[in-house]
Amino acid sequence: MDSLHLLGTGFQSAFALGAFLTIVVGLLVGTIAGALPGISFVNAMAMSLPFTYVMTPTQAMLFLGGIYVGGVFGGSISAIMINVPGTPASLPACWDGYPMTQRGEVRRALAIALTASATGGLCSALLLAFAAAPFATFALKFSQPEFFAATVLGLISVLAIAKDRPVVSLISMLVGIAIGTVGVDPLYGISRFSFGIPAMQSGIDFVVVMIGLFAISEVIDLLATDRDLRPRKTAARGLPLRLSDLWLIKGAVLRGTGIGCMLGVIPGAGATPGAVIAYGVEKQASARGAEFGTGVEQGLAAPESAKNATTGAAMVPLLTLGIPGSAATAIMLAAMMLHGVSPGPLLFLMDPTMVYTIFAAMIIANLLMIVAGIGVAQFFSTLMRTPPAVLAAFIVVLSVLGAYGVRNNIFDVYVCLAFGVIGWVMKRTGFPSAPLVLGVILGPLAERYFMTSLANFHQDWTVFFTRPISGVILALALCFALWSLWPGMKVAAGGIARRRGASAG
Amino acid sequence: MSGEARAAGAGSGTALARRLAAPAGFLVAALVLPFFMLDGAHAPRGVGLGPAAWPQAMLALIAVGAVIWLLQELLAWRRGRASLTAAAAAEPAGETYSYGKAAGGLVMIIVYGALLPIIGFPLATAIFIALWCFLGGLRRLVVVVPLALLGTVVLLWVFMGVALMPLSRGQGVFDQLSIAILQLVGIY
Numbered sequence: 023m024d025s026l027h028l029l030g031t032g033f034q035s036a037f038a039l040g041a042f043l044t045i046v047v048g049l050l051v052g053t054i055a056g057a058l059p060g061i062s063f064v065n066a067m068a069m070s071l072p073f074t075y076v077m078t079p080t081q082a083m084l085f086l087g088g089i090y091v092g093g094v095f096g097g098s099i100s101a102i103m104i105n106v107p108g109t110p111a112s113l114p115a116c117w118d119g120y121p122m123t124q125r126g127e128v129r130r131a132l133a134i135a136l137t138a139s140a141t142g143g144l145c146s147a148l149l150l151a152f153a154a155a156p157f158a159t160f161a162l163k164f165s166q167p168e169f170f171a172a173t174v175l176g177l178i179s180v181l182a183i184a185k186d187r188p189v190v191s192l193i194s195m196l197v198g199i200a201i202g203t204v205g206v207d208p209l210y211g212i213s214r215f216s217f218g219i220p221a222m223q224s225g226i227d228f229v230v231v232m233i234g235l236f237a238i239s240e241v242i243d244l245l246a247t248d249r250d251l252r253p254r255k256t257a258a259r260g261l262p263l264r265l266s267d268l269w270l271i272k273g274a275v276l277r278g279t280g281i282g283c284m285l286g287v288i289p290g291a292g293a294t295p296g297a298v299i300a301y302g303v304e305k306q307a308s309a310r311g312a313e314f315g316t317g318v319e320q321g322l323a324a325p326e327s328a329k330n331a332t333t334g335a336a337m338v339p340l341l342t343l344g345i346p347g348s349a350a351t352a353i354m355l356a357a358m359m360l361h362g363v364s365p366g367p368l369l370f371l372m373d374p375t376m377v378y379t380i381f382a383a384m385i386i387a388n389l390l391m392i393v394a395g396i397g398v399a400q401f402f403s404t405l406m407r408t409p410p411a412v413l414a415a416f417i418v419v420l421s422v423l424g425a426y427g428v429r430n431n432i433f434d435v436y437v438c439l440a441f442g443v444i445g446w447v448m449k450r451t452g453f454p455s456a457p458l459v460l461g462v463i464l465g466p467l468a469e470r471y472f473m474t475s476l477a478n479f480h481q482d483w484t485v486f487f488t489r490p491i492s493g494v495i496l497a498l499a500l501c502f503a504l505w506s507l508w509p510g511m512k513v514a515a516g517g518i519a520r521r522r523g524a525s526a527g
Numbered sequence: 528m529s530g531e532a533r534a535a536g537a538g539s540g541t542a543l544a545r546r547l548a549a550p551a552g553f554l555v556a557a558l559v560l561p562f563f564m565l566d567g568a569h570a571p572r573g574v575g576l577g578p579a580a581w582p583q584a585m586l587a588l589i590a591v592g593a594v595i596w597l598l599q600e601l602l603a604w605r606r607g608r609a610s611l612t613a614a615a616a617a618e619p620a621g622e623t624y625s626y627g628k629a630a631g632g633l634v635m636i637i638v639y640g641a642l643l644p645i646i647g648f649p650l651a652t653a654i655f656i657a658l659w660c661f662l663g664g665l666r667r668l669v670v671v672v673p674l675a676l677l678g679t680v681v682l683l684w685v686f687m688g689v690a691l692m693p694l695s696r697g698q699g700v701f702d703q704l705s706i707a708i709l710q711l712v713g714i715y
Contacts, residue, residue, distance in 0.1 A: 197589060214582055241636075245629065415655065416678060435640050443637070451549065
């Protein structure tokens with residue numbers, strides 16, 4: 023009851039004109055920044071930090087919270103429309119969102135993504151408002167071995183996108199992990215695979231790889247095929263979403279939201295593993311799992327709801343314990359510190375109005391996201407009507423800018439273009455690129471958690487299995503791998519039995 | 528020969544070499560790359576697994592995977608089945624693919640990247656947009672030229688003006704030209 027009363031006060035403060043406008047502006051900035059590949063909402067949050075000096079602490083948090091919520095969804099707009107994920111967490115949106123665009127269902131795909139994201143985000147914001155404390159206690163039990171196990175679970179989910187080619191997909195993922203090892207090692211400070219090139223010592227950023235593999239290869243295909251990406255004409259205005267669509271995705275949204283809330287609350291896990299794991303689980307759980315990758319609504323809805331469900335959940339450890347679990351929440355922590363506010367249990371006692379205004383703002387932001395998302399998506403949808411040649415030219419320039427913007431380094435542009443050529447070759451030869459990108463994103467995290475776990479636990483590798491949470495997650499990863507491989511194993515076993523029968527006959 | 532077997536190109540030595548090229552390439556790379564991992568620097572001994580352990584483990588797994596892939600390809604070839612990657616590489620129905628245009632596009636993108644630090648972002652981008660549109664079939668100069676110029680100005684405004692990205696201005700005379708362009712559009 024006390025929480026409800028405080029939340030009511032929070033809503034009152036958040037609906038004050040100044041505060042409300044701050045959320046709206048933040049949301050728009052985040053959605054646009056998220057939709058532009060390479061810019062990323064985290065960069066937008068970092069660039070917005072100086073502007074928060076002139077705001078009150080609460081306003082600063084509302085502004086950054088708006089960017090965060092909008093940005094996490096925004097990345098899917100470009101993923102669905104041009105097959106270029108605006109953020110790493112939007113990678114799964116390419117797998118089933120873009121095929122819908124290719125079928126002329128871009129507006130329906132966006133509507134599904136938006137609905138799923140808003141639902142996930144809203145549930146997560148409610149979780150933040152009512153169950154922050156117990157979730158924070160659970161998150162505190164995670165240490166390096168548990169993070170390693172969670173990352174392994176994320177990597178294993180690559181089997182879900184393997185399309186009956188688990189070996190090729192695993193090789194692709196391992197190549198991605200190997201690419202992620204280029205540069206100075208995080209524990210020993212020794213350069214690896216730099217081949218005497220100084221710029222290689224800084225490593226290969228996953229954003230650069232992602233832009234190259236997806237954007238460049240896609241524009242080459244656009245040029246070579248004269249593909250028509252214009253949205254199919256529909257009678258309805260706005261985003262076309264029927265009640266039957268909502269019914270179709272309800273299970274996927276629920277599962278995705280649950281996974282996102284669970285993973286989001288763990289510092290360091292974040293939206294990307296959440297979205298990828300949700301996709302993998304949904305592929306197994308859905309009756310249309312075999313069709314995933316061809317534009318299946320559930321395959322789009324599950325990761326979308328999961329990634330936005332991590333937004334509110336990621337703020338649980340930030341506000342309750344003062345622990346930022348991601349780059350975005352670290353910037354929010356910085357903003358709070360700049361204003362002399364120390365997040366943690368004391369904040370709930372000292373300034374509950376501020377805390378509950380943030381909670382209310384997260385709920386409002388997720389509801390407003392539907393409006394902001396429709397606006398930005400309509401704008402991008404209009405862009406899709408431009409001739410493919412023009413669209414492709416600007417995608418290339420934006421990709422180059424995105425790669426350059428990562429570290430303001432021309433070397434990254436060269437790496438991006440090299441991966442563009444590699445991505446095109448991979449596409450033409452049928453070698454999967456999505457597992458490679460996943461490897462580049464999660465590989466460095468897995469290595470860091472693995473090496474620091476061993477360093478912290480006297481090089482005892484059994485720690486991954488003997489610690490209860492880590493052991494359970496690794497067991498889940500094993501079950502997940504077997505679950506994913508089971509249909510293929512059944513087919514192979516059937517084939518062997520048939521051959522034996524034929525030779526015996 | 529069945530359709531599947533024809534797709535597999537069973538019986539042809541070239542087809543077999545082609546389908547084994549990728550796994551063999553990965554195998555060779557995984558076996559050779561460990562020798563080029565650390566340049567000159569020596570890994571600290573006696574302290575944990577060392578910096579080479581993780582990448583070496585990944586390369587070893589790639590090698591194992593590549594061997595399995597090789598065996599699978601050989602088995603599929605013997606049975607007259609298509610390559611593991613052939614189905615994924617198949618063209619979408621009703622779509623013709625112009626490899627000439629694709630090659631032209633790849634060359635243009637690489638040249639654009641190479642020219643960026645030499646002639647600067649404003650000039651390289653305007654030329655690139657115009658040429659790409661031309662290659663893509665948009666050949667009306669009254670459309671292409673204003674599109675390239677306006678597009679470049681908008682990009683300059685967003686990325687150099689608002690986001691303050693220090694994009695390349697080029698070298699020598701191109702640096703002066705870029706500064707003049709930036710002054711003209713009001714960014715400098």
